[in-house]
Each structure stands twice: as structure tokens, then as C-alpha cells.
Amino acid sequence: MVGCVSVMRLRGWALRGMAVSAEHQRQGLGERLLGAVYTEVDGPMWCNARLQAVSFYAHLGWAPVGPVFRMGDRMPHQRMTWTRVGTAAARSGLREGRVSELRLESGQ
Numbered sequence: 001m002v003g004c005v006s007v008m009r010l011r012g013w014a015l016r017g018m019a020v021s022a023e024h025q026r027q028g029l030g031e032r033l034l035g036a037v038y039t040e041v042d043g044p045m046w047c048n049a050r051l052q053a054v055s056f057y058a059h060l061g062w063a064p065v066g067p068v069f070r071m072g073d074r075m076p077h078q079r080m081t082w083t084r085v086g087t088a089a090a091r092s093g094l095r096e097g098r099v100s101e102l103r104l105e106s107g108q
């Protein structure tokens, strides 16, 4: 596996566990993973982004909300949100409390 992301219903839509393996970063895989999420999730999303990932999310349409804070791991994070402009009716089969995972295997 070279990348993963999960999304779940939690106070709206929550994006979690976004990661691309170090040797595959900056090759567009993170953008592809988020693109796959955008096809499943219509509503506004939020995430707690590590500071070093804020530029990545901002590049893909996310906006920072509120101050930088430290999570349980003591790492500084920034709450960010994303909203599709002109949200269409939700087409997703995702359900409250259920995590959906998207993974990219090497070569995909």
C-alpha cells in the first residue's frame, strides 16, 4: 500500500488517516486520494491537519478554522474544512459512525 485515507460521519463528515508513504509523496497520489473522497462525499468535511500538511489541504480547497492546537500526540494541528461549491444531493452510501477506507496499491 502506498497511500490511504478514511472518511466517516462524525459531526458532519470527518476526514482521517490521510497519508502517502514517504517514497511516493509529491507524485499526485494524495490529490488522487482526496479526489476519490470528493466523489463519495458531497457535504462539508472537516479534519485536524498536521501543520506540515496544511499547504497540501489548502492547495486542494480546504480552509483553516481557528487557532493551531495540540492533539493527544502533542503535535500541532490545524482544524480545516472543505465545502463543495454548489453541493448536490448526497450520493454516498456511507452511514453514520461507519468508516470507509480508500487505499492505493502500488502500480494503481
Ligand SMILES: CC(C)(COP(=O)(O)OP(=O)(O)OC[C@H]1O[C@@H](n2cnc3c(N)ncnc32)[C@H](O)[C@@H]1OP(=O)(O)O)[C@@H](O)C(=O)NCCC(=O)NCCS
Pocket (backbone or CB within 6 Å): 018, 019, 020, 021, 024, 025, 026, 027, 028, 029, 030, 031, 032, 048, 049, 050, 052, 053, 055, 056, 057, 059
Ligand atoms: C500530506 C500528504 C498526504 C500529501 O500527499 P502527496 O501525495 O505528497 O501530495 P500530492 O503529491 O498529491 O500533492 C498535491 C499538491 O499539494 C501540495 N503539497 C503536497 N505536499 C505538500 C507539503 N508537504 N508541503 C506543501 N505543499 C504540499 C503541493 O502543491 C502539491 O502539488 P505540487 O507537487 O504540484 O506542488 C503526504 O505528504 C503525507 O502523507 N505526509 C505525511 C503524513 C501527513 O502529514 N498526513 C496528513 C495528516 S493530517
